[in-house]
Amino acid sequence: xxxxxxxxxxxxxxxxxxxxxxxxxxxxxxxxxxxxxxxxxxxxxxxxxxxxxxxxxxxxxxxxxxxxxxxxxxxxxxxxxxxxxxxxxxxxxxxxxxxxxxxxxxxxxxxxxxxxxxxxxxxxxxxxxxxxxxxxxxxxxxxxxxxxxxxxxxxxxxxxxxxxxxxxxxxxxxxxxxxxxxxxxxxxxxxxxxxxxxxxxxxxxxxxxxxxxxxxxxxxxxxxxxxxxxxxxxxxxxxxxxxxxxxxxxxxxxxxxxxxxxxxxxxxxxxxxxxxxxxxxxxxxxxxxxxxxxxx
Numbered sequence: 001x002x003x004x005x006x007x008x009x010x011x012x013x014x015x016x017x018x019x020x021x022x023x024x025x026x027x028x029x030x031x032x033x034x035x036x037x038x039x040x041x042x043x044x045x046x047x048x049x050x051x052x053x054x055x056x057x058x059x060x061x062x063x064x065x066x067x068x069x070x071x072x073x074x075x076x077x078x079x080x081x082x083x084x085x086x087x088x089x090x091x092x093x094x095x096x097x098x099x100x101x102x103x104x105x106x107x108x109x110x111x112x113x114x115x116x117x118x119x120x121x122x123x124x125x126x127x128x129x130x131x132x133x134x135x136x137x138x139x140x141x142x143x144x145x146x147x148x149x150x151x152x153x154x155x156x157x158x159x160x161x162x163x164x165x166x167x168x169x170x171x172x173x174x175x176x177x178x179x180x181x182x183x184x185x186x187x188x189x190x191x192x193x194x195x196x197x198x199x200x201x202x203x204x205x206x207x208x209x210x211x212x213x214x215x216x217x218x219x220x221x222x223x224x225x226x227x228x229x230x231x232x233x234x235x236x237x238x239x240x241x242x243x244x245x246x247x248x249x250x251x252x253x254x255x256x257x258x259x260x261x262x263x264x265x266x267x268x269x270x271x272x273x274x275x276x277x278x279x280x281x282x283x284x285x286x287x288x289x290x291x292x293x294x295x296x
Contacts, residue, residue, distance in 0.1 A: 001293070003169045006181070007153050010165040015146040018089045019102070020073030020123060022137050023047040033065055035261040036213055043261065046120045047072045049135050053258070055114050055126050055229030056291035059267040060212065060259040066268070067258040068117055069228045070126040073141050083121075090121050090205035094147030095254055095272065095290065096167025099125045104139035106131055112294050113143060114229060115256030115270045116162065118197055118206020124256060126294070148204075155181050157279035159240050161204055163272045170293050171231075176281055183252050183273065184285035186230040191237040191245045193217055195264040203239040207256050207268035226267050229290035230255045233282035239274040250280040254290065 025047040032040040043065035053062075053069045077085040097113040111127040125141060147164045157179050160168065174182040189210055197208025210226070212218050226232070231254055238249035253269035260266055273280060 019142045020075040036263045059226040072122040092145035096164030106134035182281045184288040185233040185282045187232045203271035207270045209266040231288040239271040
């Protein structure tokens with residue numbers, strides 16, 4: 001795959017193992033989820049192995065709530081009574097990282113990290129369909145966590161996070177001069193409809209949601225065809241040290257989980273770039289999806 005000419009500091013980065021196990025889906029004592037219109041129903045949700053939803057598939061129009069594509073993992077090890085190992089799994093895993101099954105019938109099979117989901121604190125991994133069929137809840141998957149500290153020396157006004165350097169170098173990035181970087185995205189989303197996850201003190205794990213409850217806004221920005229794995233831009237937003245509204249800012253993220261029925265929620269976005277002062281220039285490209293940057 002053709003690589004771009006954007007310089008990075010990859011030679012200074014550390015590649016380190018983190019590990020988790022495939023989680024089970026969760027159910028509550030009260031099974032209903034109530035949408036803003038007051039309709040209640042039972043929806044498939046987070047966790048487990050999702051056989052018929054992968055990157056490149058629609059994020060909306062599903063009978064689902066926060067469903068995570070492919071495989072969801074967590075690290076349930078407790079270190080001195082604290083969930084430090086799971087925090088490490090979520091902080092250091094990056095989109096594009098290699099994930100290897102290290103236990104169970106699919107041992108040795110390779111997948112790719114596609115995102116991270118906050119609240120439930122899952123790391124999400126894509127595998128080929130035949131591998132999904134072999135996987136079992138509880139199987140352990142080890143990730144080569146590579147990308148923490150990734151930077152663009154020629155673009156000091158842009159912060160990069162949650163991206164494997166190999167993935168960044170196959171994105172169709174263009175230097176537009178004066179410290180500005182052109183980034184292909186499938187959609188541009190106004191910050192005013194960002195919901196759950198806004199205000200987080202950092203963006204190195206988790207995500208925040210695009211609310212799709214306002215039909216005129218969905219129509220204006222063509223948000224009815226968002227897909228899992230899409231690179232999208234959020235205008236008038238900043239996520240350098242917490243997710244906030246900021247006029248002139250721009251955030252680039254990846255759609256990591258499905259739409260949701262709960263008020264304030266929607267398709268989840270994991271942040272991969274942020275600029276406070278207009279140094280990111282989004283370019284609409286319908287092929288700006290993880291599906292086209294992976295061999296899976």
